[in-house]
Amino acid sequence: MIPALTYPLALIGLVALPTLAAIYFLRHKHRRQPVSSLLLWQHQLKSREGGAKLDRPRLPWIFFLELLILALLITAATGPRWQLPETTRPLIVILDDSASMLAGGEKDSARVRAEERLNALLRERKFHSVRLLLAGSKPRLAGPAVTEQKEIRAQLAQWTCRAPATAIESAIALASDLSKQQAEILVLTDRAPAHDDFADGRIRWFAFGRTTPNVAFVNAARTANGEQDRCLLELANHSAVPQSARLTLRAGTNTLHSGAVSIPAQSRERIILNLPAGTPAIEASLTDDALAADNRAWLASPSRRHVRVQLAIEDESLRTLLERTLESTGLRATQNADPELVLHTSLAGPMATNGWHVRLVNHTNSLAYTGPFVMDHAHPLARGLALDGVIWSAATITNAPGYLPVISAGDIPLLSARTDTLGRQQIVLNLEATASTLPTTPNWPVLFHNLLDWRLQEMPGLHERNFRLGQHVTFRAASTAVRWQPPEGVAKNLTPSGTLGAVALETDLIGLHRIIDNNITTEFAVNFLANDESDLAAAKTGEWGEWNRPEETRREYASVLWIFLLLALAGLGGHLRAVARSKGTA
Amino acid sequence: MPDRLRQSLVDGARLGQRYALPVPQHALAGAAGERLARRTGSSVDFQDYREYQPGDDTRTIDWSVYGRTDKLTVKLYRDEVTPHLDLLVDASRSMSLDATSKAASLWKLASIFATAADNSRCTHAVWLAGDGFRRLPNDTLPPPAWEIPDFDSARHLDDAFAILPPKCRRLGLRVLISDLLWPGDPLATLRRIANGAAEVFVIQLLARTDAEPPPPGNLRLEDSESGQVFDLYLDASGQQQYRDALVRHQESWRDACRQTGARFATVVAEQLEESLPTLTAAQILVPV
Known part of the structure; x- marks a missing residue:
């Protein structure tokens, strides 16, 4: 209700x-x-006694009519507008689903404060519908648009705040697309907006974060290094004062290390451990502080698998070069029976059931290319390659059907690959090694490391064992049924799909996960490791943006001034009639 | 007694000089007086002959008739009587209603009737109906000599009859002056008054505020007799209801008068002199 006191006419009316x-x-x-007797007033007495017990108003009804007319005119003077349901905007609430929303504990977290504010807002104002959008690493809808408070509460149960990042900008873009610029957008988070210029008047940004000291694991890795496992733990203190915490490392029930760690203000501390190969998964923990999710990290044993490689190359120099290169990757198995990767120079390579084929086109009548090289940087073989200054000598061949070029020079494919019907990769490397400078550059071992690493990733099981929260985990199954045991909740039976038997795992839970495939249990770890989320120094409380623009309000609220004026006119007509009638009677 | 009421008596006596009471023949009874009665008596007006009876006054024997007929015959003469008026005055508090001339008009009207009774060679008595009927002091004297008491009774006429009825003279005239505003059966009241009376006149004396409802608005009605208070908002319909109730009430009294042979008239206190022709038209008063 718009206060009547702000309208001079209404004030006069009041x-x-x-x-x-x-x-x-x-x-x-x-x-x-004074009357001689009440005898002749008996009809009045009887009507009083026979009626309601409460005293009737002793003022004439015309007074109430005048009062009503005045009230109608006062209301009309305030320019009343009615919030019409069909024009009321929907509300899209973007909920920051990142873990930092839980900083402070269950009862005093930003999430609790944000939910209270949301409930208060829903009580204050009506919306056509409410839609909740969870802004985790990727935005996702919590459900369909709802109107009932009960349905909103049900959808809010999905707001668990476990994500390692919040994609609020993406969520706002999604909300804008969903609403077609017609909905009000409310952001509930613990951070200030990157800018507070919400010029379109659609977005309100409420932040409920509080600056709190926090020591967190921001990096954790465990790699095989010969007969040892090399473990890296990186701790960060984002606060403006030095912090200390107790770090404990456990492998099963054995405590490997326990001691205090002091970290200067706004700096990091790295801890490197060398463990014997075969040490089971270790768990690192810090003393409790504002955010619980980043106080623990798990490191599963790294994979020590190798690729069985067969070299079917007659050229001795080239063969030697390749032998040395493959050895340098550290990923080649000592055996080559039942090869998983075959390198050859002939058109048709040796038979290999599961083997990938790499054909080296080693023509002598080749041309040297100095670039520019067109490279598909997203391809697994091209990771880390920098071909600037490289002389690549290659035969002038055309791309074979089905092959996708990974590296090319003009229309000459230098490196191309295709997937055959059995899911195996058929790779063609068009390189005259002796006339090229590529083997003498770091790109050469990198290229072969990429090749073997790619092959390892496509082999059954898990190549990587330690993941960050939100990272995609793809398990190559050897059997047709896989059982996944997450750290919390019940185990799940999964069915591999595709020719490679891949199973994609949604790892939204941190901790140690187990996968049982073909009676072999594989353990992998998922760690929070989100530096930005652990940085609670950037948390803010405040409100930015505004919804109610006058021109928008006019569109959402229809003026009902005419209704009040019509009623007042009708009342005036009735008043005149009543007055004339009473005069006539008198 | 306030001078205003005393002046009313004087004014009433002056007005009453113009009127007499319509004394009917059957009302000619009472003490020896100046008016010829229907019965035989001692006046000089011959009435009839009758055969002598032992015990008759021998002075009334008509000896000439005895000479012609040889029968003792006595002459009968008409009797001379003084008819009587009993004025029954409602002395309840409502008859001295505040801010009205009801009390003054009451005494003026009583004085008119008393004077008219004198003009008709009637005696009169004034009965005050309060806590029983009682005589007004000096009521047999001319009205200016009356001693008017305060009207302080909260009882209506029926109650006064029940407590102490008036000792009205038989075959006399009876005049009731009252506002008649009390609940009850008018016929029963009138039968009591008319019992033994030669003629009954009922004068309803109303103040203007009794005859006409007050203007519309919020009212706090105060019953002058019981003191009961009643708040109401009076509008046009309420006024009409009041008028209708008054008409119905007067009709009930008029019907009762018709049944008992009484005559009924209504007089507004503030318009008393203008209402006297009404009494004349109703043959309650006779111009001299």
Whole structure:
């Protein structure tokens, strides 16, 4: 209700109300009337006794009519507008689903404060519908648009705040697309917006974060290094004062290390451990602080698998070069029976059931290319390659059907690959090694490391064992049924799909996960390791943006001034008629 | 007694000089007086002959008739009587209603009737109906000599009859002056008054505020007799209801008068002199 006091006409009308009442009170004060007898007033007495027990108003009904007319005029003077349901905007609430929303504990977290504010807002104002959008690493809808408070509460149960990042900008873009610029957007988070220029008047940004000291694991890795496992733990202190915490390392029930760690203000501390190969998964923990999710990290044993490689190359120099290169990767198995990767120079390579084929086109009538090289940087073989200054000598061949070029020079494919019907990769490397500088550059071992690493990733099982929360985990199954045991909750049976038997795992839970495939249990770890989320120094409380623009308000609220004026006119007509009638009677 | 009421008596006596009471023949009874009665008596007006009876006054024997007929015959003469008026005055508090001339008009009207009774060679008595009927002091004297008491009774006429009825003279005239505003059966009241009376006149004396409802608005009605208070908002319909109730009430009294042979008239206190022709038209008063 818009306050009437801000409208001069309404204010005058308000003054008229008590004035009218005073006039009537004075005019209709009871006159003393002595009568000889109440005998002739019996009809009045009887109607009083037979009616309601409460005293009827002793003012004439015309007074109430005048009062009503005045009230209608006062209301009309305020320019009343009705919030019409069909024009009321929907609300899209973007909920920061990142873990930092839980900083402070269950009862005093930003999430708790944000939910209370949301409930208060929903009580204050009506919306056509409410839609909840969870802004985790990727935005996702919590459900369909709802109107009932009960349905909203049900959808809010999905707001668990476990994500390692919040994609609020993406969520706002998604909300804008969903609403077609018609919905109000509310952001509930613990961070200030990157900018507070919400010029479109659609977004309100409420932040409920509090700056709190926090020591967190921000990096954790465990790699095989010969007969040892090399473990790296990186701790960060984002606060402006030095912090200390107790670090404990456990492998099963054995405590490997326990001691205090002091970290200067706004700096990091790295801890490197060398463990014997075969040490089971270790768990690192810090003393409790504001955010619990980043106080623990798990490191599963790294994979020590190798690729069985067969070299079917007659050229001795090239063969030697490749032998040395493959050895340098550290990923080649000592055996080459039942090869998983075959390198050859002939058109048709040796038979290999599961083997990938790499054909080296080693023509002598080749041309040297100095670039520019067109490279598919997203391809697994091209990771880390920098071909600037490289002389690549290659035969002038055309791309074979089905092969996708990974590296090319003009229309000459230098490196191309295709997937055959059995899911195996058929790779063609068009390189005259002796006439090229590529083997003498770091790109050469990198290329072969990429090759073997790619092959390892496509082999059954898990190549990587330690993941960050939110990272995709793809398990190559050897059997047709896989059982996944997450750290919390019940185990799940999964069915591999595709020719490679891949199973994609949604790892939204940190901790140690187990996968049982073909009676072999594989353990992998998922760690929070989100530096930005652990940085609670950037948390803010405040409100930014505004919804109600006057021109928008006019569109959402229809003026109902005419209704009040019509009613007042009807009342005036009735008043005139009543006055004329009473005069006629008198 | 206030001078205003005393002046009313004087004014009433002056007005009453113009009127007499319509004394009917059957009302000619009472003590020896100046008016010829229907019965035989001692006046000089011959009435009839009758055969002598032992015990008759021998002075009334008509000896000439005895000479002609040889029968003792006595002459009968008409009797001379003084008819009587009993004025029954409602002395309840409602008859001295505040801010009205009801009390003054009451005494003026009583004085008119007393004077008219004198003009008709009637005696009169004034009965005050309060806590029982009682005589007004000096009521047999001319009205200016009356001692008017305060009207302080909260009882209506029926109660006064029940407590102490008036000792009205038989075959006399009886005039009731009251506002008649009390609940009850008018016929029963009138039968009591008319019992033994030669003629009954009922004068309803109303104040203007009794005859006409007050203007519309919020009213606090105060019953002058019981003191009961009643707040109401009076509008046009309420006024009409009051008028209708008054008409119905007067009709009930008029019907009762018709049944008992009484005559009924209504007089507004503030318009008393203008209402006297009404009494004349109703043959309650006779111009002299």
